[in-house]
Amino acid sequence: MATTESIEKELASIAGRREVRKPSTDLSVDGFAPTAVVRPAGYDRAASVLAWANERGLAVIPLGGRGHVGRGNLPARYDIALDMTALDKVVEFEPGDLTITVQAGMTVAGLRKTTAASGLLSPFDPWAPDGATVGGMIAAGVAGPARISLGTPRDFTIGLRVATADGRISRAGGKVVKNVSGYDLCKLYSRSMGTLGVILEASIKLQPLPRSQETVILDFDSPKDACVLANRAYTAGLNLHAVVLSRSEASWQLALHLAGSKAGVERSRQEILRQVMAVEGDANARDIAGSTDVALSLSTLPSRLPSLLGEMSEAFPAAQIAAYPTVAICNLSGEAAAIDISLVQGVAAAHRASCVVERCPPDTKAHLDVFGDAIPGLDLMRRIKQTWDPNGTLSPGRGPGRL
């Protein structure tokens, strides 16, 4: 077994001395700390580190802003932390094309600032844009309440440059908004949790910034009425930019963020108010907060969401519940004592909902597959992992089915 010193020395010769760092606890994953940390300043160096680790039988976990590092199964091994945050530049931006190409370590906040200066909206919707990186958002497949209008990273990522375990750098997709040349590997790398490749660079489809925005907050006694209203607003074509339903002490609060032209937003607001008595405010109910021990995300059909929410609400009185009614996702979070994961899984199964554990203590994680036990197509996924990363170099164990 190689010593830490020898690993660091070898790494320094590949990636450059300045890019290799002492391991620190803040790059741990589920309690596992890396032996060495490298923060490459170029694509080739990142790829060389992978090739070397692949050769040496070492496990590499690529890391961005670490905001969603709790996603994924427990790592089987963890030797090298590949800190991608030094790769944070804009590669190409022509606002008129409504596309941008950036390095994977760029923060979402940085991306937003760049695009907003040209009147364009970045489609990423993280809880904490300052820390979240573009590469991390894509690799973890993170989307928030605005997925209703913006989609998830798989919908707006049009091109990727990726380093695979063998140290090869390859490109998928391109820089144009419509492209069917070759297999769409962008989809494969998106939400693969760094188990198939390390995202180096991404081309993203942008949208025009809305001219007018407004949030309407409504209180409901039951989640059902809130779900009905949200879905009605959606099918009526009202200008919903983001929607989230959350449980407060005595009621259910539906936050509808409207965006579009001034007239469109005003009309949307009126239509919503016509249906209910409403309290307006700036309150911005958002994704499940990042501070609790446990978080789960359940995905079902809009028709089944109200009863799922009702049951969750009853079973977990001390948990936070936030849902996206039009896409039928229910997020549940809280302290470990308040949430019995197997009970959640049971309720999910009864409602034919998929259930992904987004975050939980490592000792709990050791006993479960966070992606669930019935992943459709898992056998194909296993074969894909085997073909892309036969040595298990990239984030081993973290993928679906512990791939």
Next chain:
Amino acid sequence: MRRPRLIRDLEAALGRRWVLHEPEDLLVYEYDATIERSLPEAVVLPSTTAKVAAAVQIARGHGVPVTARGSGTGLSGGAIPCEGGVVIVTTRMNRILRIDPENRLAVVQPGVINLHVSEAAAPHGLYYAPDPSSQKACSIGGNVAENAGGPHCLRYGSTTNHVLGLEAVLADGTIVRVGGETGEAAGYDVTGVIVGSEGTLCIVTEVTVRLLPRPESTVTLLAVFDRVRQASEVVSTVIGRGILPAALEMIDGNTMRAVEPFVNAGYPPDAEAALLIEVEGLREETEEQARSVRSICEELGAREVRIGLSPPERERLWAGRKGALGALGRLAPSYYILDGVVPRTRLPDVLDGVYEACKRKGMPVANVFHAGDGNLHPNLMFDERQPDATERVLELGEEIMRLCLDAGGSITGEHGVGYEKRDYMPLSFTDDDLQVMARLKTAFGTADGFNPGKIFPTSKGCGEVSSRMRKAIAKIGEDAYV
């Protein structure tokens, strides 16, 4: 080479009626909407997933490749069989299994015609957004294979943005399900890589698609220009001012002059370009956007802007666009449709380049295309009886692809690579890119079992077809679609 045992096995599994092997029956299946042809050994028309799986297993047992085929309207040769292979035609698997209005999804068999999904969803105020121009004829299975687009991709995205889950038969005959009904399935996005894989990874036997609510209001504008450049500047200005239309199509002068006698769209004979711009949304928004679009058109020199509000008015404005390709067929014995994409801001320059190259080669060209996406469709019009016409068409095709790539674009936006463009792939991708892509075939255990010779530049298994490419720019039906 005749394979009587293969035919016998297929007949035993599918019934004699659904296995075609006489040369006169096979002829219908030797081509799609492109220019190439190749005769299969047998054509089967299964009615169930299990029968698709059986046919796949039999073909594999005999070491014969399989090509899936929907309606045969593809524009890159994706459904051209392998010489001596088996074609699995999905036209009998044409049932809409379920429309779920509350959850806004539909579950359909692969042979269902694209437009039929929207028709079935219409009573619920819903529709299926991807609308390739062949939507009255093309199948959902084919759309999935090619990741088909259409005029309204500009706002709503291509097929891949609307497929939630799939059932498919793998090369060893295994039936798998990937994705689901929610679009949030856990694990790798296998659905996302099957869409657009052109029948080389698996045969899709059931598709779950997302349905969208019909917009409250749609306004269509037709703006006519003296010069192409004015029109292409309108395209970037509209988008630059924060308006994302549902569709933004360009029709050039050659196309308008070809269409006018048949469609009576009212195109002036001396105009050089028209734009069809459609905005959708709430009434208040479409009115405002239509006003802005109109003033942009006028600012940039439109000689005329017409507005359609009611469905019949809008249909009249679209008539020239929809009838374009049929009309082009009357100008020359053959035409060859190209499909390339450029970043929107490069559209004016690349279009100039296309006209210039065609002029240099003495080849008439008509451009009718999805301008808002930067998705070009130059139609090269020629007479294949002239000795060097074929050569010139192919050279020009390659030159135009290079123009697109040099501008930072792609060799195909919605038609696929197929046979037609596999040799252009190395212009777009490095060896490493292609090798990583090809890993997917390994992972799916496909080898050359499914649609060999497509997408990838190496011509394994189907070389005889590729060698025909040069001589085969023959008849293309008038009904070719874009």
